[in-house]
Amino acid sequence: MNNSDKTAQDRWSAVEAAIGREARVALEEHYALFDERFYLWLADLYEPGVGGFYYSGSARDAEGYLPDIESTVQALTFLDNSGMTDSVGGWQYAFSQRTEDRILSFVKGLQSPED
Numbered sequence: 817m818n819n820s821d822k823t824a825q826d827r828w829s830a831v832e833a834a835i836g837r838e839a840r841v842a843l844e845e846h847y848a849l850f851d852e853r854f855y856l857w858l859a860d861l862y863e864p865g866v867g868g869f870y871y872s873g874s875a876r877d878a879e880g881y882l883p884d885i886e887s888t889v890q891a892l893t894f895l896d897n898s899g900m901t902d903s904v905g906g907w908q909y910a911f912s913q914r915t916e917d918r919i920l921s922f923v924k925g926l927q928s929p930e931d
Contacts, residue, residue: 823902850898858891864915867922885926888919 832840861870861883868883869891870876895901901910911919 824899827899847898855895855900858894861887861891862915864918867915867918867920883922885923888923892919 828840828844831843857873858869861873861876862868863870863876863883866883868885868888870881870883871887875881895910896907901907904910
């Protein structure tokens with residue numbers, strides 16, 4: 817068992833301790849729905865020229881819509897909560913430095929200089 821599998825097993829054990837075996841099994845089945853296709857779909861919502869994520873494919877394809885901070889935070893939160901970042905060794909391995917810099921620039925660019 818590799819370190820990523822052990823971490824996942826430890827987390828599922830903690831879930832079971834908190835909410836019981838039946839709920840754990842149901843959640844594991846739900847999480848199994850998120851295979852690599854989901855991550856490919858999510859990656860397709862990223863706009864590298866801007867550094868942010870669109871809310872949806874239809875927003876990405878419609879003229880006048882741009883990536884937004886809420887959708888970007890939701891995408892990053894999902895990547896973390898789904899275990900993807902752990903599976904690759906942490907955030908430092910999840911994105912290239914260039915992508916990380918673009919995301920940070922996008923988010924900082926939307927903040928008020930006074931805040």
